Amino acid sequence: MSLLNRLAVVAALSIAACSPGEPASSAPAPQTTPDSGRREVALFAGGCFWSTESNFEHMPGVTSAVSGFAGGTVANPSYEQVVQGGTGHVEAVQVTYDPARITYRQLVDRFWRTIDPTDPDGQFCDQGPSYATAVFATAAQRPIAEASRAAAAAVIGERRFVTPVRNVARFWPAEAYHQDFARRNAVRYGGYSRFCGREARLRAVWGR
Known part of the structure; x- marks a missing residue:
């Protein structure tokens, strides 16, 4: 979905209210383990980065989640360049986390359950090459990511599971107006998410 179309959907649904159980505006869970001061980074492509960012940023142990782009050949691309293709x-x-409070395996396990890994062409209402899914892993992370992928694929079937583990790639942050979109625009994001049928599709894929 192009920026113009995505924002048009958001604008059209801006009067909708988030459902009572919607987590978009909820406060982060209280810390149960002291911050160790250590930081590691994980990189995920889950379709619309508004949604992927929102899925991670409230997890205890995650210190930041930044929307952007990875896996391409153009330095510091704009959103318009990416969605136009080429x-x-x-x-x-890009998820930064404290490994003393949450593990890389826990992050990857969480990631699968927030996407439809059976769709090779995008995610939900966002379709096209720029919305393809992947876990970008370093050499040290790859065995963990692959093990997590195998466990997730066993739930829904390896033949249906198309999301790959890819080699880590250069990450470029997106424009400022994309950052924390779901948190800063909770009502509009809630409408967009419902329009895309995210929860219904996730229930159909994962049986929840």
Whole structure:
């Protein structure tokens, strides 16, 4: 979905209210383990980066989630360049976390349950190459990511599971207006998410 179309959907649904159980505006869970001061980074492509960012940023142990682009050949691409195609980038989110409070395996396990890994062409109402899904893993992260992928694929079937684990790629942050979109625009994002049928599709894929 192009920026113009995506924002048009958001604008059209801006009068909608988030459902009572919607987590978009909820406060982060209280810390149960002291911050160790250590930081590690994980990189995920889950379709619309507004959603991927929102799925991670409230997890205890996650210190930041930044929307951007990865996997392409153009330096510092703009959103318009990426969605128009030809740069090779996908929308991605760089997750920084405290490994003493949450593990990389926990992050990857969480990631699968927030996407439809059976769709090779995008996610939900966002379709096209820039919305393809992937886990971008370093050499050290790859065995963990692959093990997590195998466990998730066993739930829904390996043949249906198309989201790959890819080699880590250069990450470029997106424009400022994309950052924290779901948190800063909770009502409009809630409408967009419902329009895209995210929850219904996730229930159909994962049986929840």
